Amino acid sequence: MIIGTAGHIDHGKTTLVRALTGVDTDRLPEEKARGISIELGYAYLDVPPGSGLPAGQSAPERLGFIDVPGHEKLVHTMLAGASGIDFALLLVAADDGVMPQTREHLAVLSLLGVTQGIVAITKADRAEPARIAALTEDIRALLVGTGLDDAPVVAVSAPTGQGVAELRERLFNTARRLPSRHVHGLAPRLAVDRAFTLDGVGTVVTGTLHAGEIAVGDELQLSGSRARVRSLHAQNRSVERAHAGQRCAVALAGIEKQQAPRGAWLTAPHVALTTERLDAQLRLWPGEARPLRSGARVHLHLGAQDVMASVAVLDGDLIEPGASARVQLVCHAPVGAWRGDRLVLRDAGATRTLAGGSVLDPFAPTRYRRTLERLSELDACSQPTLARRRERLLTLSALGLDLARFAQAEGLAEPLQGWALGEDAGAALTTCLCGMLADYHAKSPDELGPDAARLRRLVAPRMAEALWRDVLAELRDGGRIAVRGAFVHLPEHGVRLSAAEQRIAQKVAPKLAMAGAEGAWARDLAKDCGEPEALMRTTLARLAQQGELHQVVKDLYVDTATMTRLAATVRRLAGEAGHVAAAAFRDATGLGRKRAIQLLEHFDRVGLLRRVGDEHRLRADSTLFAAADQ
Template structure:
């Protein structure tokens, strides 16, 4: 169990921790000289009969150092709020209580210190004042104990209370979660190298593990948990991690040491906030705040998603747009302070670290955020899958959840899959009715017609499933309904063989239907019907009405267009004319045909290559 001490400056936090543990947590020379804590201090004591250690984070109380207190408070299990009997409740007493409450802490105690300096009746009066102050917070049931660290009065009772709390502390949930440690200190030791310290928020860290820190990979060389050398540390423990392969300068406070597959840095996150009841005004969209999450802090702006504002004491969903990148995972606690960083405003929990910049208040998006608030990973996944019309990115879901096992691929819910299939088949039927002489669109063009925002990997999976079940057919790069492009009749096969050499000889100039009928001595109606059937099957292509080219010719022309597009970023009529040796009119006709079928797209007088199109791609023999 990690105990965090909190309270106003000079109310005896460091002295009390020393009395409880025998450790002086003021470790910096300036702290010794000034008699106040500037940085986080740490101390440990064994819990009798438990085989575990009780860890203390002694946080500074000076108003200008509240950000340091927040860095420590984000990882504690039990709050120990101190108030001096001679001073009473002071500004940082109130603010530290607000921070602890807004971080969701419900386990803690209040120590009234320096009771030897109090007049008769003062301690009881202060206890009553503190009980009133605790009302409405998560710590409203916390016991209140009088202590005097120099004389030892009440210290033993407080120590036993903490030991008992440690014995009844449930283990943090670590199964299935990747390791995440918020760095609050980094230093270098001779013979060891870079060491980072922090509270392990989730998962486990073991010696030899490969982890990621600020974009760099590092190996765990050695490990201390609760100030003892260990081979493995688990969530909830204070850790010192010696890292190979990274410099101290690359491990700033606020950085996250994580498993590589869950490492993330976001500048926009959705969260549920509770505005502190003591705030005089509502929290409105556009408010500038200081965001504290993990051991990191930065400025951000607020966009309220539920209505226009959040009233004091109420909660609501917001989007936080950060001025830099932060590491934040679903379920992480956060605290907001005002723009001048002089008071604590609100606290909450991260719902989605991958918040969208657009459509953030639509009913569909708010339904997704409601799913993010469900109590288990399994239920969140199930609900998000049901809501995701365009599929659920499993890798991103696992990253947001901080899951230990890397997730891969996409998933599509049953209802969403049925709707997508219905839409796809309807679009193909409409395409065939509109363009009966074409076999069908290629996969990329069909995606643009059916679901342009769906991920390409999921789209390919959907097509593969529909092809396997016989709902669609695929020939070359083209997708079509099975009934479209049926087998040629005997007469049509005979005519196809007769026209093949004429089309090959015509090349890029193409052959007209009436000329093919005359050259092959076939009835023109029968030959036109055969040409249409061959076009349906993708065996040849109608560039303009009644002008046909074979597939080998179109593949050669498409290869030239791709080369021009790759070299110049565009395909102009003049460049294509020169590359093909065609006249300007015929070159433009071919480019316009490529526009229609989805190989190119017209932008002004230029044609841009669609890089996702597989039309007329050369077949590579194995």
């Protein structure tokens, strides 16, 4: 269990932690000299065995304390530590009573969703019992509606020891009952709040492990760079494995200290993400005097990170104090965010805490963010379980659900691949596609059908190409459509050649086979076969529509057997790099540069390759020519 201290400056947070644990969390010389906490401090306390545990649950090995600064100018540091705590220890000095930072720290805890805690009235030896009783009533009133309404209030004095043993035992009992954080199914994510270098060890980062598990030897990602876990401490003990809810110090190989600023995330590579737009559910603190309006500039605190952001309210134009609404946060710098992460907003001047909530979608859209369809997707993202979120998103995704991005947003331990299409969306797409083919055949009976790329533009132009090819393959396998080469048609439709065209097809077949990858021009074939040039062009075009030939450029044809061999060469050259260079293809085929480029551009058009800049990238999921390749 991670316990976070909270409260006004000089209300005894560090002194009480020292009395509970024997550890002085003020480690910096400046902290010693000034007598206040400036940076986050840490201490640990072993939990003795106890009774009253739920069946099958063992007591946590030790408690971790995060001692945060109480000064108003250091609330951002307090937030960096508070984002990962399980339990709040709110301190109110008996001589001062409730002060401004008491209220703001309580607001932070409430907005972060912390519902477990204890309030300690410190310096109790300096106050009369009547003062303690009156202050207890003030605190009870202050806690109403914060989520910590039922938190016990205890009076303590660190110098005399009054109430310290009782407080320690209360913490032990809570730790024994507190359920462990969910570990299974989630990838590791650690919010870095400190980094330093140790001789003989290298770069060490510390933070709270928000999800998953980390083990020695793991390959993780930090600030865009890969790093290996060299050694690991959890709750200040050397371990081989750490799990969510523990304070960790992770020694990393392959990364420098400057690559690990406060706010960075140490994650499994497949869930690493940064975003500059995220959609969130937000609650405006009831103590605010004015509504929060679209366009407001705020400090966004998420994990251990603090960035400026602008607010766009999605449910209306403003949020009244105490009310909740969905918003889009447009960040002025990239942030790491995953669905369900808690966040806090402070005003642009960083003088007060405004609101808090949780991330709904880290992949927020730039356009159409307030449409009914988008708001329905956010409703789906609000569902309480992973299974229900996926089910609802799948139902709503007319263009399919990107499973890899879904797993990334959720921070799942096991990466997902490919796309999924809901049953209703699949049925609607099939109806539209078959109807479009029927119309095409009626208007162009002499053509076999549109090529797959053109059909996609007609039916589902916004659908991912990978999903579109999966849909076509499934419909082809189910007999709903037929695919010949790059062309798609209904099974009952076919282009029939006339007797003259069949005669010409038989004549050109051996000549095209001899021409190979160089191909043959329509005018040359007409001359060699003794046929009218116009009839030759019509016949070759008809054969290309049937997938028997391939028109590389206007009037230049290559037969399917040759094109299949060339496709096999393309796949071989792509290899691990995933792309084909024109020079390498030229050398492998013995062609001239011009013809090699023309063939690669043809493969781009039909969907075997994809042109990106000067590269011809292999579409790994394309099945064009594949059956004959193998």
